[in-house]
Amino acid sequence: MLTGQCMYTSHSLKAELNERGWRLTPQREIILTAFRNLPKGQHLSAEDLRELLSQQGNPISLSTIYRNIKLMSHMGILRELEFAEGHKHYELNQPYPNHHHHLICVKCNQTIEFKSDSVLKIGKTEAQQAGFHLLDCQLTIHALCPPCHGLA
Amino acid sequence: MLTGQCMYTSHSLKAELNERGWRLTPQREIILTAFRNLPKGQHLSAEDLRELLSQQGNPISLSTIYRNIKLMSHMGILRELEFAEGHKHYELNQPYPNHHHHLICVKCNQTIEFKSDSVLKIGKTEAQQAGFHLLDCQLTIHALCPPCHGLA
DNA sequence: ATCAAAGTTTACAGTAATTCTCAATAAAAA
């Protein structure tokens, strides 16, 4: 089974945000990257994350952190861990739970998701050939849907 | 659209525009030329393009730039690249033999272009299946390059 | 129960990328 081997990247995050009419911001990218670079098995509270990012030279306000870890949890990108202590911890939801590609009408933004093992295979092969370690690959198809194509 | 052999020239641009009841304006010609003269592998945001044209002595208003890069993307002349920066980038959408995809290191941003007939085929099939008119399909692979993977 | 501190959410004013409005202009057709 090939599906489910990919990691979230800024690109896949952007794709999923855009699909819902939301935006990829520097802050969201930084937060995702922080979780991706976290050693396996580690997890962070909101306050932990604020400190970590501050130390890295990327200070992000606590409210933005709260807003976005909540958002990413709802999107399935992060998992909320409930420890008895009363404050939540978060970690990346690995592997990428619902890996898919996008067919988008550039006029009306209608978006169709589709899965493809072939694409993933091609991605693996290309990455390997260049000696890269694959994280994610996404096919984005830009097109015009029937109604939009019909009109001039 | 993706299968032609030639690059767009002002002449073919005019033909395609007129065919749809649109006009060739100096601004559109300038924008197309700017993209044609862009070094291989480069791409521009709307703001980049405005600055470039300004420096060249061809200032074009930002709204006109936005209007026309959108139009040209819909015509299949430009392709919209979604690198995760919060704003879109554009490059010429080159027809089949030069049509390419991107392999990007998420850490150092090293980018490798590669070609793939299989991806193009998958894109065509998916678009057809949904009854969409294909404009562009791009596989974006995110990975770690050897040096970046070696380091923690 | 009551209180303080920690943890989380909300209100609000300002920001950035993009789109829209509209009077003036200029391609293309007649």
Added chain:
DNA sequence: TTTTTATTGAGAATTACTGTAAACTTTGAT
């Protein structure tokens, strides 16, 4: 040429977002 109508530039409008600060809400201790 003249007419028709798409297009332009300037600035306003739009929209999701952010940081600051104030307002809740738990939780644990008294």
